[in-house]
Amino acid sequence: MLHAGLATEIPTVGNAGISKDGLTYIFHLRLGLKWSDGRPLDARDVDYSWRLWTSKDLVVNSTGGFDHIKTADVSPDNLSITFHLTSAYAPFVSVWADQVMPLPQHVLGSLTAKQINTNRFLFSPTVSSGPFEISSRTSGQNIIEVRNPNFYMLGKPYLDRLIFRVIPDETALTDALRAHEIDTAWFLDISRIDNLHNYAPAPNSYETWNTWEWWKS
Numbered sequence: 001m002l003h004a005g006l007a008t009e010i011p012t013v014g015n016a017g018i019s020k021d022g023l024t025y026i027f028h029l030r031l032g033l034k035w036s037d038g039r040p041l042d043a044r045d046v047d048y049s050w051r052l053w054t055s056k057d058l059v060v061n062s063t064g065g066f067d068h069i070k071t072a073d074v075s076p077d078n079l080s081i082t083f084h085l086t087s088a089y090a091p092f093v094s095v096w097a098d099q100v101m102p103l104p105q106h107v108l109g110s111l112t113a114k115q116i117n118t119n120r121f122l123f124s125p126t127v128s129s130g131p132f133e134i135s136s137r138t139s140g141q142n143i144i145e146v147r148n149p150n151f152y153m154l155g156k157p158y159l160d161r162l163i164f165r166v167i168p169d170e171t172a173l174t175d176a177l178r179a180h181e182i183d184t185a186w187f188l189d190i191s192r193i194d195n196l197h198n199y200a201p202a203p204n205s206y207e208t209w210n211t212w213e214w215w216k217s
Helices: 043-053 092-098 113-117 170-178 190-199 206-216
Strands: 024-028 069-074 080-085 132-138 142-147 161-165
Touching: 024 092, 043 069, 043 080
Parallel strands: none
Antiparallel strands: 024 080, 069 080, 132 142, 142 161
């Protein structure tokens, strides 16, 4: 189920966010949104983003859903953006929720799509609109994220820091779980699920709390 984040509500036909013919979508953004660096985040960033993603010069572009856009209009107060589609596309709302997110025009707007392809921002973004922002990234080792002080949900997240470690093989990953050096991992061998259960700390255990404290230290 989708929940409104940067937007004030999920567009539907019932709230007039989607036209009955499915050709018009209106997204209303929350008042006072900011990027993690304190700069305003508004509909101009949303408009900039979809245009960039459909650029033929962008190496990692995303046309899924955006190729249905005919025109887009930003409201005078920069708090709403209206998309006019060339044809009805039912997953249009979910495209914004599951696949992409607004990009900072004030950071990337002066660059061409080709320049963005090789810009360090792709490796280590300098600003964020989510709950965390990247503090540092070491290739092949880890990504460290810290709380975004301007996250729209004031008081959240509850963690001060997240550490994503790059662990090269299954054995090292299992060893890290067994030693309680990490709390969770992806792409585990499902055939070893019984053994992995033995490595994981119990919910609300001291080990889990101790790990959170380590993250917050």
